Amino acid sequence: MSLPSNAAENLARKLKEKKLEWPPRGNTYFIPINEIRKHLKKDAVRNVLHEIYPELDDRGLHSATNHICTKALKLFAILILYGSNQGPYPNILDIIDSKVTDEDLPLARVPSHSPNYTLGKRKHKSCPQEHECECGIRALSSWRSHDIEDLSRDQWLVLAPVFKSYPDRIKHHILDDSTIMPYIGDKENEEGEMREGGYSEVWRVQIHPAHQSLFSLSDSSVRRKSGKKSRKSHASQVPKIAVKRLISRKSEDFEKENDMLSKLTLKKDPHLIKLLATYKFKNKYHFLFPFAKLNLREYWEKNSLLKWEKTEVLWALEQLLGLASALHVIHEFKTAYPLGSDRTDPEVSRRRPSMNVRMKVDKEEETFGRHGDLKPENILWFDNLEDFGPTGILQITDLGLGRFHRLESRSRQDPTTINGSPTYVPPELVLERLVSRAYDIWSFACIFLEFITWMLDGNTGIQDFANARLVVAHDTVLDDLFYTVYYSGSEKFATVRPQVTEWIQKLRKHRRYSKMIRDLLDLVEDRMLQVDTADRIRSGELKSILSKIVQRAQSNSTYLLG
Template identity: 30%
Template sequence: MSPTTSYAQDKNDQNAPGSLDERLRSSLVPYVCDADKYFLPLTELDSIVQHDTVHDFLKFGPNREYFQGWNLEEIMRYVCGNTESRDPRELKGSRRIFAILVLLDRATSIVDFMKDGLCDGDLPLVRHNEKGANFDLVRKLGEKEFSLTCFKGWRRIDIQQFDSHQWYMRPPIFAIKDGEAVFYPLESRIIFPWLEYDDAISQSDFSVVRRVRIHPAHHNFPPGLGNSFALKELKSRNKHEFDLEVAALKKIKPNPHLVTLFATYEYQQRYYLLFGWAEGGNLLNLWRNHDTKPTINRNLTLWLAEQCQGIADALGGIHNTLLPFHEEPQKNLAVPSTGHGPDDKNCGRHGDIKPQNVLWFSQEENDYGWGVLKISDFGLTRFHSALTTKVSPSGVPVSQTYKAPEYDLREDLSRPFDVWSLACLYLEFITWVLLGWDGVARFSEERLKERDSRKNFRFDMFFNLQRPKGSEPSATVKLAVKEWIQHLRRLPACCPFLSEFLQYVENYMMLVDKCKRDTSGDVSRKLKEMYRRCQHDRDYCFSQTSGSEANPDGQSEEKAGGGSIAESITPTLLVNDEKLTDTVETSQAGVKRKLDTMDPNLSSDDDPKKRPH
């Protein structure tokens, strides 16, 4: 039903179906953060307040008699925009103001606003002469305030209503400009265009992350992403620290395996960053919840090869990002002294590579149907300089499972730290492909069994620490790790590619001497060679004894044979001619880590069975 027909049928009923007032009210979206507030999407405003609908309202609406004495074309140009004006404010018009007045049943006041020369660009009008709930509304241009005559004769309650409704019309629009995230300083009373605003999914000492769903009319981000995004709130209110983090993110070259920063804003003296949302969660969610026993096939192996190479390449992008000295953070910086190349003087490192910080964008298209993995959480990213103050590694937060030996050896931390962490992640990733989540849990248990000089505590990190009296501490790769690698390579389902990958991780990445580790660039180049071979050599990347192509039920011979993976690597004792095996508990609650409670950096969320999303 057109507005004209509606007004002709019942000229005095502005609540009639199809009336301008009713259309505006029914288009208001409840604000998920405050049940008493709403916002009007820009698309709805533009579709409802058009030249024809404004004309029909003025000529046939409930205030038609009042408007008979006015030039309707002039009012319509004022509301919908004057294309002949050189004033950019007049070009945009006063749709929002007109919509507010219609909702307040004060549409006749549009003439007074037109006389004052107000337009949508002047919103929000600001409060002046506040006394309790009473105040005037004035226009603010720069630092100057200008009184208005358009509210003359209004009741205080109506002024208050206009003041609240003007925020309904101003939900921000988040946009990428020239390929970069835009910073928005937002008013404290802004109403966000959120359709959903979830509870925090993760939080640390530095930030809180939650999912938000943005109204599609209020962002211009790539359509393939959908409307859900990850909103990161920094706990620090220090603008300088926020600027440093954003500068670092913008300096890093875009990479399909790095999360993308889409927008940043300041709201009520807090700082926020908006990233893409990973529908699948993180890599740990994939292993533990989505597919606990993946079927090994060529597609999965190719995806593993592609994604592991992409992650290494993305990490290399972080490591090769240079910042001028004046942009570098001054906190928690460790001076690189590894001789790992001249770029160490001003370079980035992630500092917290682990499965929880590799997000699984399952919604993104991929040749192998498994989505895309992306490194996230640059909250620990640090840019180093030889000119900055050296600090002890104990002042830098790390994940205990994936930390490199130099942390406990109290050596300086730099880019090789990430390469060690990446090696740990790769070993768990390959374990999941070959043995599923139970295998990842068993691998953790095997590392837990092996104790070092800290006899009273158990750790599932990948190295042992030795502290002999009178000597400097030293570290060695855990024997359980070396044996696990050999165990994986002997599995019938382990194809030549996976075997070579495991050997490369052991011999070139997981080295206690950080100076001997390959760089992230070396890792990326090596994996790129292996991935290309996987693409062209079927026998290289797929074992004929693995996956559904080997067994109709999709299990490898190891799984189908009924033998316990733990039995092949745990010690066996003979007591009275009976075989007793040191059994490994494989239930979800079975793997528990005893943590060194004297170390404030230790956290129970490093347990692979308990790690949060």
């Protein structure tokens, strides 16, 4: 141990002044990496070493300074902070001479399960030796046990992870249970902020800007949010990120979901949600995504009536094309894990026994992607993404394999559920027919028709349409499905609900009706909303037809607006 140094004390004080607390009110802290780099410049490191080791000649001082600044900056910060707390400074050069660098952090307990431990390099965790006592860092061998414990604890102050973006892969981080996350905003434990489902939990965080290069706000979004100068304006410019934590702790469940999400993200379709990174923390798997202010249903509610102007209507039409294109990407995706048959979620079965049927997947379809739960709540609106203007963009989300497999129970707060009856599920489920990618086409048709309704009649029209569909179904349950089931003897059949057909005819008489609206309604009625899956359009042709409609609308305002 070395005597205290004024330079070291000043450096430690500056670093401590920059520490931030996580979790909120958790009494644990991290120092942002940019502050470490800012305060541990070469001159500062050299001054500390010179004061602690006055006997060191210029050559030795230069060599030690360069080594620390290039390979052991975090380690140096840990030792300086430890020394400022405990009194004498540890023998920094002895530890560095033990060939410990930042690559070896965090320092691991040796032996890992003993209360009497020393510290070793991170890779020691995979050490095959039966007797580990000699695996520790030799420079620490003379340290007292409580000093070792303090160093083991204090190191986390400078080890908050940095999440980086890579062009060709999605990085997976395996984090120690003691990790302090670099969150400067965390809504996990705030009332009403957590979204919980059968497979995952989702909440909002903000990562310190120096600890992520995953995602940045668009310039227009930053300008809108920073109009007023205040302390809050800086926080408003830090991107909000959605953390999705899987309920399952099984690695195979994570691998299945991660494989699909990663590969779809690398397709770079602008209308598919982008997976930013993944991490394992406290034996649970987490996914990071951009956080959306609104889902499509909330967007409809907030923007109650579309302005019947070229820019506005064309944007809506282009979003429909974009969503269809994204669906085609999903449908063309070959999964590494076959999407076999499964039962409905127990909660759905309990609330509506007639839905207690087995989802039987067509064998020829098992290796192709399906979304399996398309609904307005699973389409997000972003107004803060780079490369998109203030009008924003819609993206399909909730692409987990649980959604590929199952008819999951909806949230009890989900407005699209009436007594456990999922509004957008196609009839083949209840009819116990084979499920294919056509499953999504029916769901998309329902959303499509609601979208057209919103374009013409606003959110009030969507509510009126839902009320028009409300009937007591064959199992005496009140639902708002787009089809009706009926029996002929022991056989079940389905037909498009008459109220849906009547609604389409009503839209054809709307004052905003145009040839563009005509073509959209024809597409929904004739090619998408078909009970027989063989009669439903495929995603590739749907994309092609919509592309032609958009091209015509872009060049012909009369076709677009009437």
